Amino acid sequence: MEKFEKVKELIASIEADADKFYNKANGAAGTRVRKGMQDLKVLATEIRKEVTEKKNSK
Known part of the structure:
Protein backbone atom coordinates (compact mmCIF):
# COMPACT_ATOMS: atom_id res chain seq x y z
CA MET A 1 0.00 0.00 0.00
CA GLU A 2 2.99 2.28 0.53
CA LYS A 3 3.81 2.30 -3.18
CA PHE A 4 0.22 3.14 -4.03
CA LYS A 35 10.20 12.34 -16.42
CA GLY A 36 7.40 12.12 -13.87
CA MET A 37 5.38 9.87 -16.15
CA GLN A 38 8.39 7.58 -16.62
CA ASP A 39 8.78 7.38 -12.83
CA LEU A 40 5.07 6.59 -12.61
CA LYS A 41 5.45 3.81 -15.15
CA VAL A 42 8.30 2.23 -13.17
CA LEU A 43 6.34 2.45 -9.94
CA ALA A 44 3.23 0.97 -11.58
CA THR A 45 5.29 -1.95 -12.88
CA GLU A 46 6.63 -2.60 -9.38
CA ILE A 47 3.10 -2.57 -7.96
CA ARG A 48 1.92 -4.98 -10.66
CA LYS A 49 4.72 -7.40 -9.78
CA GLU A 50 3.89 -7.19 -6.06
CA VAL A 51 0.21 -7.84 -6.69
CA THR A 52 0.95 -10.81 -8.94
CA GLU A 53 3.36 -12.33 -6.41
CA LYS A 54 0.91 -11.89 -3.54
CA LYS A 55 -1.97 -13.29 -5.59
CA ASN A 56 0.01 -16.34 -6.70
CA SER A 57 1.37 -17.10 -3.23
CA LYS A 58 -2.09 -17.91 -1.88
Missing part, protein backbone atom coordinates in the same frame (compact mmCIF):
# COMPACT_ATOMS: atom_id res chain seq x y z
CA GLU A 5 0.50 6.23 -1.83
CA LYS A 6 3.68 7.16 -3.72
CA VAL A 7 1.72 6.95 -6.99
CA LYS A 8 -0.82 9.45 -5.67
CA GLU A 9 1.93 11.79 -4.45
CA LEU A 10 3.75 11.57 -7.80
CA ILE A 11 0.61 12.40 -9.76
CA ALA A 12 -0.04 15.39 -7.50
CA SER A 13 3.52 16.63 -8.01
CA ILE A 14 3.24 16.35 -11.80
CA GLU A 15 -0.05 18.26 -11.95
CA ALA A 16 1.46 21.76 -11.72
CA ASP A 17 3.97 21.05 -14.48
CA ALA A 18 1.25 19.53 -16.67
CA ASP A 19 -0.75 22.74 -16.29
CA LYS A 20 2.29 24.84 -17.22
CA PHE A 21 2.99 22.70 -20.26
CA TYR A 22 -0.54 22.40 -21.66
CA ASN A 23 -1.90 25.83 -20.77
CA LYS A 24 1.17 28.06 -20.85
CA ALA A 25 3.30 26.29 -23.49
CA ASN A 26 6.25 25.90 -21.11
CA GLY A 27 8.61 23.39 -22.78
CA ALA A 28 10.73 22.74 -19.67
CA ALA A 29 7.58 21.77 -17.77
CA GLY A 30 6.87 19.23 -20.52
CA THR A 31 10.25 17.63 -19.88
CA ARG A 32 9.45 17.37 -16.17
CA VAL A 33 6.06 15.83 -16.99
CA ARG A 34 7.74 13.22 -19.20
